[in-house]
Amino acid sequence: MQTLNDRMRSMDMSGGLYEIFQKALVMEANGESIIHMEIGKPDFDSPREAKDALIKALNDGFVHYTAMAGTAELRSAIAVKEKRDNGIEADPECEIMVTAGACEALMAFMLTVLNPGDEILIPCPYFSAYTDMAHIAGVNIVEVPLKLENGFELKAADIEERVTDRTKALLVNTPHNPTGAVVGREELEKIAKLAQERDLIVVSDETYDQFLFTGKHVSISTLPGMKERTVIVNSTSKTFSMTGWRLGYAIAPKEMILYMNKVHQNMSTCATSFVQVGVTEAFLNGRPFTERMVEEFRVRRDMVVKGLQAIDGIRLVEPKGAFYIFPSIAGLGMSSTEFCSRALDETGVAMVPGNAFGKCGEGFIRLAYACSRQEIETAMERLAGFVSTLGK
Ligand SMILES: Cc1ncc(COP(=O)(O)O)c(C=O)c1O
Incomplete structure (x- = not known):
């Protein structure tokens, strides 16, 4: 009997993060005290003004398809935000497209720019959607390891060692999920030089551009010679604590946007109309909200x-x-999976084994500090107690 295509047949269906999340939810439903440090979503409501604008748009009957690339108002609000915060010059008419989350923008990139069999370099550990999407698109993944001793900063030298004639693209994600690392300007300049020498397209995931604790975000697209070879992907999910609103965007050279938009047109037609209105308001007036949230983080x-x-x-x-x-637990004599599973069972602290972010993540665990200060204090006490019992 005919069933799945070959790529789906070989898809990695392991649950990783969601297995832990599901288990934690079941334990919670059974009355256990769970501290959720597994899921990467801010624990804040979305900005009030954005919700009001969305509700008004809905009540005013703004309930139909919009321009496929997003409303003109939203694209221009994105252009203003990107210029103000990141120094990015983007023409809202033809260099910006609005998508259903950063994920749709990433998928549109994979399907538009890469051919099946092309290689993309992906720093490892990684947000697992990158490799899932590459797999769906039939693109070959080459991992570039990020090292604890480098503070997990992506290094041009590590990229260079892995570039071949088949390499077409490089993914850069700064600030980085799952390590929280930031690629400094100096290293980005080296990476930009290499991208030009080896003719690589860079897909720059800037989902956390607002979440820096010192200094300012540097987008590789703003370095000399890079705008024409960079596709920026960004999202409102974290910036405005809107993971459920499903709104992201891509900024890229006109020709790429034209074709990425074709993919987007066929996957979702346009982002949800009234969501676009709420998000426009957030881009125009939501900066203080984001700043308060980042200060809390x-x-x-x-x-x-x-x-x-x-x-x-x-x-x-x-x-x-x-x-x-993304701490290392390699010195504790067990795998990341065993550590997280036992920690959840014995302490109720839910964390993700590092191998959910690729092979290079083995020996590490990821904690998201998207829970209250009180919960963090309790989680740290419970973990200290748990580790002190190991090997005894
Ligand atoms: C690095 C990174 N990129 C993209 C996304 C997805 O964002 P969205 O919710 O906009 O699809 C996430 C979500 O966790 C992420 O961590």
Whole structure:
């Protein structure tokens, strides 16, 4: 009997993050005290003004298809935000498209720019959707390991070692999920030079561009010679705590946007009309909301770093952005999966085994500090207690 295509047959269907999340939910439903440090979503409501604008648009009957690339108002609000915050010059008429989350923009990139069999370099550990999408598109993945001793910063030298004649694209994600690392300007300049020498297209995932604890985000697209070879992907999911609104965008050279938009047209036609109105309001007036949220994440980051540093056998680098930390538990004599599974069973702290973010993640765990200060304090106490019992 005919069933799945070959690529789906060989798809990695392991649950990773969602297995832990599901298990934690079941334990919670059974009355256990669970601290959720597994899921990467800010624990804030979305900005009030954005919700009001959305509701008004809905009540006013703004309920039909919009321009496929997104409303003119939203594209121009995105252009203003990107120029103001990141120095990115993008023509809202033809260089910006609005999508159902950053994920749709990434998928449109894979299907538009890459041929089946092309190679894409992906820093590892990674947000697992990258490799899933590459697999769906029939694109070959070459992992570029990120190292704890480099603070998990992506290094041009590590990329260069892996570029071949088949390499067409390089993925850069800064600030980075799952490590919280930020690629500094100096290293980005080296990477940009290499991309030009080896004729690589860069897909730059800037979902966490607002989540930096020191300094400002640098987009590789703003470095000399890079605009024409960079596809920027971004999202409102984290910036405005809108993971369920499903709104992201891509910024790319006109020709690429034209074809990525074709993919988008056939996958979703346009982003949800009234959501676009709410998000426009968020881009125009939501900056103070984001700044308050990031300030809270900075306090929590410091708490988590201090708490984990006090536990023998755990090694870490202080994250510079996003809201994740990726400590090594390799010294504790068990796999990441066993550590997370036992920690959940014995302490109720839900965390993700590092191997859910690729092979290079083995020996590490990811904690998202998207929970209250009180919960972080309790989680650190429980983890310290748990680790102290190991090997006894
Ligand atoms: C690095 C990175 N890119 C993209 C996304 C997906 O964003 P969206 O919700 O806009 O699809 C996430 C979500 O966790 C992420 O961590």
